[in-house]
Amino acid sequence: MRDRLLLAVLLCLALMAIAAFMTVNLRGNLAFALELRGIRLAALVTVATAIALSTVVFQTITGNRILTPSIMGLDALYQFGQVALVFALGGLGFVSLSPHLKFGLEAAALMLLAIVILWPALKSRMDLTLMLLAGVVIGGLFRSLTSLVARLIDPQEFAIAQQTMVANFSSPNTELLAIAMFVTLLAGGYVFARRNLLDIIALGRDTAIGLGVEWNRVVLIHLLLVSLLVSVSTALVGPVTFFGLLIAALAERLTPSRRHGRVFVTAMLLGVIVLVGGQTVLQHGLGQASTLSVVVDFVGGLVFILLLLRRRLR
Amino acid sequence: MIEIKSVSLVREGQRVLDAIDLSLPKGGITALVGPNGAGKSTLLSLAARLLPLQAGSITIDGLPVSSTPGKVLARKLAILRQDSGPPPRVSVREMVGFGRFPHSGGRMTAEDREMVAQALDRFELTDLASRSLDRLSGGQRQRVMVAMTYAQGSDYILLDEPLNNLDMYHARKLMIELRRLADETGRTIVIVLHDINHAAASADRIIAMKDGRIAADGTPEKIMRTEVLEAIYGFPVEVVDAGGMRLALQYARSGQPRDQARPS
Numbered sequence: 001m002r003d004r005l006l007l008a009v010l011l012c013l014a015l016m017a018i019a020a021f022m023t024v025n026l027r028g029n030l031a032f033a034l035e036l037r038g039i040r041l042a043a044l045v046t047v048a049t050a051i052a053l054s055t056v057v058f059q060t061i062t063g064n065r066i067l068t069p070s071i072m073g074l075d076a077l078y079q080f081g082q083v084a085l086v087f088a089l090g091g092l093g094f095v096s097l098s099p100h101l102k103f104g105l106e107a108a109a110l111m112l113l114a115i116v117i118l119w120p121a122l123k124s125r126m127d128l129t130l131m132l133l134a135g136v137v138i139g140g141l142f143r144s145l146t147s148l149v150a151r152l153i154d155p156q157e158f159a160i161a162q163q164t165m166v167a168n169f170s171s172p173n174t175e176l177l178a179i180a181m182f183v184t185l186l187a188g189g190y191v192f193a194r195r196n197l198l199d200i201i202a203l204g205r206d207t208a209i210g211l212g213v214e215w216n217r218v219v220l221i222h223l224l225l226v227s228l229l230v231s232v233s234t235a236l237v238g239p240v241t242f243f244g245l246l247i248a249a250l251a252e253r254l255t256p257s258r259r260h261g262r263v264f265v266t267a268m269l270l271g272v273i274v275l276v277g278g279q280t281v282l283q284h285g286l287g288q289a290s291t292l293s294v295v296v297d298f299v300g301g302l303v304f305i306l307l308l309l310r311r312r313l314r
Numbered sequence: 315m316i317e318i319k320s321v322s323l324v325r326e327g328q329r330v331l332d333a334i335d336l337s338l339p340k341g342g343i344t345a346l347v348g349p350n351g352a353g354k355s356t357l358l359s360l361a362a363r364l365l366p367l368q369a370g371s372i373t374i375d376g377l378p379v380s381s382t383p384g385k386v387l388a389r390k391l392a393i394l395r396q397d398s399g400p401p402p403r404v405s406v407r408e409m410v411g412f413g414r415f416p417h418s419g420g421r422m423t424a425e426d427r428e429m430v431a432q433a434l435d436r437f438e439l440t441d442l443a444s445r446s447l448d449r450l451s452g453g454q455r456q457r458v459m460v461a462m463t464y465a466q467g468s469d470y471i472l473l474d475e476p477l478n479n480l481d482m483y484h485a486r487k488l489m490i491e492l493r494r495l496a497d498e499t500g501r502t503i504v505i506v507l508h509d510i511n512h513a514a515a516s517a518d519r520i521i522a523m524k525d526g527r528i529a530a531d532g533t534p535e536k537i538m539r540t541e542v543l544e545a546i547y548g549f550p551v552e553v554v555d556a557g558g559m560r561l562a563l564q565y566a567r568s569g570q571p572r573d574q575a576r577p578s
Contacts, residue, residue, distance in 0.1 A: 196420020200412060202402055206364050206395045211466070212388025212416040257446070258403040 003256055010269040017277035018045075024284045042181065043172035044279065047233045048247075048271030050184045054229035055244030056251070056260070056267055057191050060202045061219050061226075065252060066307050067131060068244040073139025074230045075239035077113055080146045081106040083161045087149050091157030099175045107231035114227040119220065169279050169292040172236045180232045187225045195260035198222075202258065240293050242300025247271045249303050315339050316361060316470060316504070321370035323356060323526075330356050332526040334370070340469070343496050343503045345513035347537075348523035349547060354506045355396065357523070358472045361504075362393035374470060388416035392466035394459055396474045401447040406439055406458050409447055413465030433465040436491060452479040460488060464495070471495075473505040477512065485509075489516045510562050514538050522546045538562060 021044075022037050055068045069075065085102065086094045094102075117138060150158055191198070200208050201218065209215050233240075251267035252258065278292045316338040323331040331353045338344055346354040359365045361372050363379045372379045374390050392413070402409070410433050414426040422430075434440045437457050447455060456479045463471060473492075477485045493516050495501050507513045513520050514534040522530040522537060529546050530537055537543070538560035543551040552563040 196415070199404075199420065200415050203412065206359075206393075209364055209384065210362060210388065210393045210395075210463075211412065212383075212385040214384050257405060257408065259408070 003262060006254055007262075007265060007269070010266060010273065013277070014269045014272040017273050017280065021276045021280045024280060039174050039177065040170075040172060041276065043174060043177055043236050044169065044275045045272055046177070046181050046184050047169075047172070047236050048275045049188055049268050050180075050229040050233040051240070051244045052247055052251075052267035052271040053184075053188050053191055053264060054226045054233070055248040056263055057198065057222050058226045059248060060198050060260070061222050062131060063202070063204060064131060065249070066245070066304070067135050068242075068248065069226055069230045070239060070241045070244055071139060071304075072118070072135040073142045074110065074114060074227060075234040075241075076139055076142035076146060078106055078110045078231055078234040079239060080142050080149070081109045083146050083149045083153070086157055086161045087153050091154065091160045094157075094160060099173075100179055103176050103179060103231070103235050106235070107228060110231050111224050111227040114223060115220070118223060169237055169275065170283065176235050180236055183228060183232050187228050191222070191225060192261075192264055194222075195264060198260040199258075202260075238293075240300075241297055242304055243271075243274070243293075243296045244300075245307075246296065246300035246303050247274060249307060315373075315375060316502070317371075317373045318357070318361070319371045321357070321360060321367065321372060323353075323360065323365070323368050330526050331360075334526075334528060336521070336528065336531075338502065338504060340502050341496065341500055342518035343492060343505060343516055344519045344521060345517035346504065346506045346521050346523060347508070347510055347513055347546070348529065352523040353526040354523050355474050358393065358474050358504065358506060359395075362391060362472055363387065364393070364395070385416055388466065388468070390468050391470040391472065392463045392468040393472040394463040394474060394476060396478065401450070401455055403446055403448050405444050405446055406450070407434065407443040409458055410434060410439070410462045410465050413462035414467075416466060429465055429467060433461040436464065437461040438487075453481060453484055456480055457484065457488070469500075470502045470504070473503065475506050475508065477507065477509065485512070492516065510538075510543070510564070514560055514562070534560065 018041060021041055022034065026033055026037075058069050058072075059065055059067065082102075085097075085105070089097065150161060153161065197213065197218065200211055200213055201222075203211075205215055247267045247270040248263075250270050251263050254270075255262045255266050274296065275292070278295065282292050282295070316336075318334055318336040318338075321331055321334045322329070334353075334357060346357070348354055356365065360367055361374070361379060363384075367380050374382075374387065377387065377390065379387060404412075407430060411422060411426070411430050413433070414422060414429060418426045431440075434443055437460060439454075439457060439461055442450065442454065442458075447458065450458065456476065460473070460476055463473070476488060480488060489512055492503055492505065496503050496518075505513075505517070507517075510520075514537070517534060520530070520532065520534055520537040521528060522542075524546055530542050538553050540550055540553050543553065543562060547564075554561050554563060
């Protein structure tokens with residue numbers, strides 16, 4: 001009962017955020033403005049969904065409640081791929097490459113690297129402290145590698161690469177929107193259909209195998225899906241380190257039982273509320289006083305510290 | 315029938331299991347006893363495919379554990395491990411319901427629900443059914459885990475030290491319940507125990523392991539002797555006859571001469 005009410009409230013809030021996003025301060029050519037806002041809305045909702053699902057799934061397969069794909073530096077890895085591509089092809093070559101091909105290449109590279117780096121740790125569940133440490137180190141490594149390569153390339157070409165390096169919710173990359181929505185829908189549909197299996201995965205390796213789960217295969221598939229969803233959100237708006245943690249931790253608190261069906265929907269709705277609502281407030285209420293990514297990372301960072309202090313690691 | 319053939323395991327250069335041959339026919343309770351590090355838990359883990367086999371073979375009713383699909387095996391054999399990590403935030407009923415996963419795939423049928431209700435009832439958990447698992451005591455949680463293992467409905471049940479965390483009442487109750495399970499439903503139960511007296515009271519067969527080998531194997535009458543127990547545990551265990559039941563008095567008593575150091 002309580003959780004139905006919660007979902008209803010969240011749904012209302014999300015719809016209100018969407019309505020406000022579409023209508024506040026609307027003037028001039030209505031058709032044009034609505035189309036522009038509609039496209040940006042679709043991008044924001046796609047990002048919220050991709051980050052919510054990838055974070056919850058990642059936390060389940062790694063068996064922790066603190067690490068997220070972005071804290072582990074997966075989005076930094078995606079960016080590294082991008083900058084490396086600019087480096088290899090040169091600015092002109094990079095720009096002339098079809099955006100879909102670029103996205104495909106980078107997503108594939110990310111999936112491959114995620115497996116090489118994370119698979120050994122996931123095969124047998126690693127100690128959480130060790131994971132946390134590895135995550136910080138891996139994240140730092142990729143971020144430094146990205147800036148190293150960025151220094152190596154021509155300043156002109158760096159400008160091209162830089163567009164993709166800062167999170168930007170007010171002008172998402174709409175070139176890739178169609179493919180991003182498609183991928184999110186497919187991957188999201190898959191993990192949602194497997195929500196009962198994920199409940200079992202959350203019990204840990206031994207219990208899950210005892211209940212007939214083909215652990216290695218299932219964890220591998222879900223790790224690939226997480227990488228794919230991270231590619232989507234990073235391609236659309238760039239990296240947001242603490243957004244996933246923020247909504248996953250909130251969803252965790254709000255749902256009475258940690259069944260994935262509920263957690264998924266709650267986290268997605270929270271994501272939409274924070275992104276779409278936050279963007280509306282900042283843009284129209286506070287007159288672009290700050291960028292949403294800064295606020296989200298600030299609040300999310302506070303949540304991260306809070307979680308560490310309260311030591312509710314699971 | 316669980317058939318274990320020349321199973322060996324080396325971990326970090328240490329020989330944990332040394333060419334174990336064992337066959338456990340269907341039915342009854344078999345207790346695995348022995349000192350810490352004897353390889354009991356490792357053997358159970360291998361049989362339940364939690365660890366990959368290095369050498370030898372294990373079959374459950376003719377199905378090799380190394381190549382049978384997980385789902386098929388999970389309907390034949392359930393395992394309860396010693397530590398199952400921190401409690402997930404789900405209700406007792408949901409947790410026991412997870413035991414039906416190999417049958418339901420997560421979509422519970424009326425039959426699954428019936429089985430869950432029965433498991434809750436059997437292990438005196440009905441009153442706690444809607445409580446969240448992270449609000450239970452260690453002993454209550456342990457009972458939930460046993461109930462979940464039971465709800466899996468498999469012919470073979472492997473339990474790794476299920477009496478951990480249980481008080482005297484619930485430990486006794488669990489052993490009685492396991493005995494009833496074996497007698498009434500013909501389940502085969504293999505249980506790792508540290509309390510040899512529980513093993514003697516409830517098991518049909520006791521297998522003692524030491525240093526990765528089988529040190530003794532037989533009925534409780536055969537194992538519950540001072541010389542047999544001394545060979546396993548390395549100190550003379552006094553065994554008394556208490557109303558037809560053989561009891562090992564392993565307890566430290568004041569005024570007794572100190573034991574010699576245990577041979578390694």
